[in-house]
Amino acid sequence: MxxxxxxxxxxxxxxxxxxxxxxxxxxxxxxxxxxxxxxxxxxxxxxxxxxxxxxxxxxxxxxxxxxxxxxxxxxxxxxxxxxxxxxxxxxxxxxxxxxxxxxxxxxxxxxxxxxxxxxxxxxxxxxxxxxxxxxxxxxxxxxxxxxxxxxxxxxxxxxxxxxxxxxxxxxxxxxSPRNDQVYFDEAADQPPSSANSYYMNVDQVFNEVQRLSASENFTKLEIYKAPISSHYIPVPLEAENISSILKKISGYFSHHYFVIFETNEGTYWSFERFPTSFTIQRARNKQILLKECQRELRDTLLLQVNLEKSDVAKRQNMKAVLDFTWKEFEPEISYVPARNCDTTALQIYDKFKMNSFAAQKSWTNYFQ
Incomplete structure (x- = not known):
């Protein structure tokens, strides 16, 4: 050389x-x-x-x-x-x-x-x-x-x-593999299995998503707004007891945004960002993704989960979302403040929605 x-x-x-x-x-x-x-x-x-x-x-x-x-x-x-x-x-x-x-x-x-x-x-x-x-x-x-x-x-x-x-x-x-843990649940509407490990690194998630979404193409995407539950907001250990109630109350005046994709195979994928990790879930029952996150009920005592936007989706799959999120979008796994979840959701939504002209052309071609 x-x-x-x-x-x-x-x-x-x-x-x-x-x-x-x-x-x-x-x-x-x-x-x-x-x-x-x-x-x-x-x-x-x-x-x-x-x-x-x-x-x-x-x-x-x-x-x-x-x-x-x-x-x-x-x-x-x-x-x-x-x-x-x-x-x-x-x-x-x-x-x-x-x-x-x-x-x-x-x-x-x-x-x-x-x-x-x-x-x-x-x-x-x-x-x-x-x-x-x-x-x-x-x-x-x-x-x-x-x-x-x-x-x-x-x-x-x-x-x-x-x-x-x-x-x-x-x-x-x-x-020392990077601490880029993602919560991934491929069957969020099914009973939990002791064999399941829901947290895995990004490389493992890429492999699992590629396996599951190979024949699934998006047909629709939506953005939802939900209350931010107190356990999603990091609290300093020494201040936990003092501020937990205040965090709980303030959570009802803040919001968490996430995306749900519908596919041609009758499955639904949710993608959301939290302060210390990303969460990706897949289910055949869409209501589970709206009611639960990481197999816990969403905190909707005072405020409900509301649909914010809906559109026809580009004919791509969850693998394309990962490609965009971890390469083009280049997010940091840990981020502050938690409101960055709306930035993530909106950028994914804008990337994968089909504009009206493209949607019209797509459906015209479909019926020809």
Missing amino acids: SFSSSFGSVGSYYNQKLYFDHRADQEYTGGYWITDDQLREKLSNLIDTEEKIENASVYSNPLSSLQATNALLYHAFIVMKTNNWWWSIEKNSECITIQRAKNLESVRDKYQRTKRTTGLTPLTQIRENETTEGGNTTIRELINYIWRGDCLKDVYHILMENCQIFANLIFARIN
Whole structure:
């Protein structure tokens, strides 16, 4: 790897693509160039994305063969071990590269089938710097994480978006999965099961939603307004007893907004945002989603849940809502104040409602 190719200053030649060599230890038959839009689907067709990462390491090598040390100037990359393969993943001023092989040397010691740069002394050999267990992270979850973080679109920069920052980002995700817990209930109108775990990370939610909504297309969407129950408002521990009654009362004068989608399969999805998490629920009985949240009755003693807006929905599914929410919209899991729930609901509503002209054209085509 040349100095210029691995340490470009502002990413002038960065192509915003991922290069994937699926058998880096065999005779070269051509790799795959993958765009951000193709990332999840195309890689899923090429590999077993459910493979779990057993361990991962941060490696480094010098940028130039003339270096006597790589203490300051070095290229960083990740090497991962799964049950069947060795993998490497890295970013430079051209692209992000993923390599896969049956032997470690093909991905650790080579970059795109060329021997990695080493320097003048033993201090500038390819060096393993840090290692962690995989923490049950799957390849699919890692791909989703790269996609959600816009890693392909973030142009390489010598200071802000370089190989070391990217390697540290990937390593941190494997070493300590982000605390991005979502409450997800795929059958909110059915009796609870002891086997159900309602809180899961974003990657798991993506997988479950993709499985459940593959054949479901939206037909209608609505925004509802409900009272904010006191247990949705974070209260400092030391002030809990003093302010709980005041919070309860003030809750009746504040409102919580959430979206409900109806699908062509007779199912309903609710999507709502709370101070510390997102809640996604699915049911065949819409009334359950209006009356309950996280299997508790909504606090409607004084104020009822009211329909605010209703419209024809674009023919998409809940997976598209997740794509928009966790990438284009880029929300923070924790937010203050709680009224941000209305911003989330309105942006989702505006994104997935079908305008009147499009709706008319859609129904005209439907009946032709």
